[in-house]
Amino acid sequence: MKQISTRFSIAVHTLSLIAVSPNDCTGDFIAGSVNTNPVVIRRIMGMLKKAGLVDVRPGVGGASLLKDPSQITLLDIYRAVNVTEENQLFRIHENPNIRCPVGRNIEQVLQAELRDAQSAMEQRLAQTTLADLIGRFT
Amino acid sequence: MKQISTRFSIAVHTLSLIAVSPNDCTGDFIAGSVNTNPVVIRRIMGMLKKAGLVDVRPGVGGASLLKDPSQITLLDIYRAVNVTEENQLFRIHENPNIRCPVGRNIEQVLQAELRDAQSAMEQRLAQTTLADLIGRFT
DNA sequence: CTTAGAAGTAACTAAAATGGTTACAACGGT
């Protein structure tokens, strides 16, 4: 089955690190904690930057949060790294046979259901903030 | 972003067809309504069969539901076609640095949140039955 | 018993997404 990219969990990890140790958070340092290649971190940092969650300084290095951890939800992070795809968790097969009653209506009927299901997941993500997570890294 | 396979929507389409026209539901007929290759349908039918949702008869052909449409939820179908993967919608990066407080705890903390989010989506899918959908194919 | 039609399945392919990697340009304090 298809799974949601580790970009999401890496982004949460990255933001947690920045929140916990505001100093020394270079891409290489974060990559060391995540245990991956620094370029992977830079790519994700670029998405977080574009989403307005972090400020990254070229040259000198180091990142800082642009919002308080209590104001950043998992949904914010999820949306930041799931680029380019607007809103579609589920795919629906295309071009069903419109001469068939089922084929003619399946897309519209299913889309409403799947949108609701996706929304249920996202609303759950919106309930947890970065601050909530940090509190559990005892 | 990764999306959930069209296997799911095709499976819903397939079961709807079987429920609406219990006769003549051969793989080729279903493939004609879905507008894909018959082998794709046979593969999905095999999964639905293994999940105990349909009975398919080799030789003569034709499929029939093993449960009433009001007893088949979208979650049942979702689970039937998302084979082999047990329960993981989200992936979490592996082998974080355990010498880092964040790296040491991120997996456990995140896993609880993501499980809840996935569960929220699945519970929404469980609220809709095949009978609900069929009623909308006017 | 034979045959036609259908399911079951293996094997191959193209396309897309992912995550890792190397390489290099651009930037900015010290």
Added chain:
DNA sequence: ACCGTTGTAACCATTTTAGTTACTTCTAAG
């Protein structure tokens, strides 16, 4: 000016899909 860092481009191996061809197996009808 230098050094460490960010920002990207380019490339690659792996995985997942979904479509396709081809072949075997099965069952009912003739």
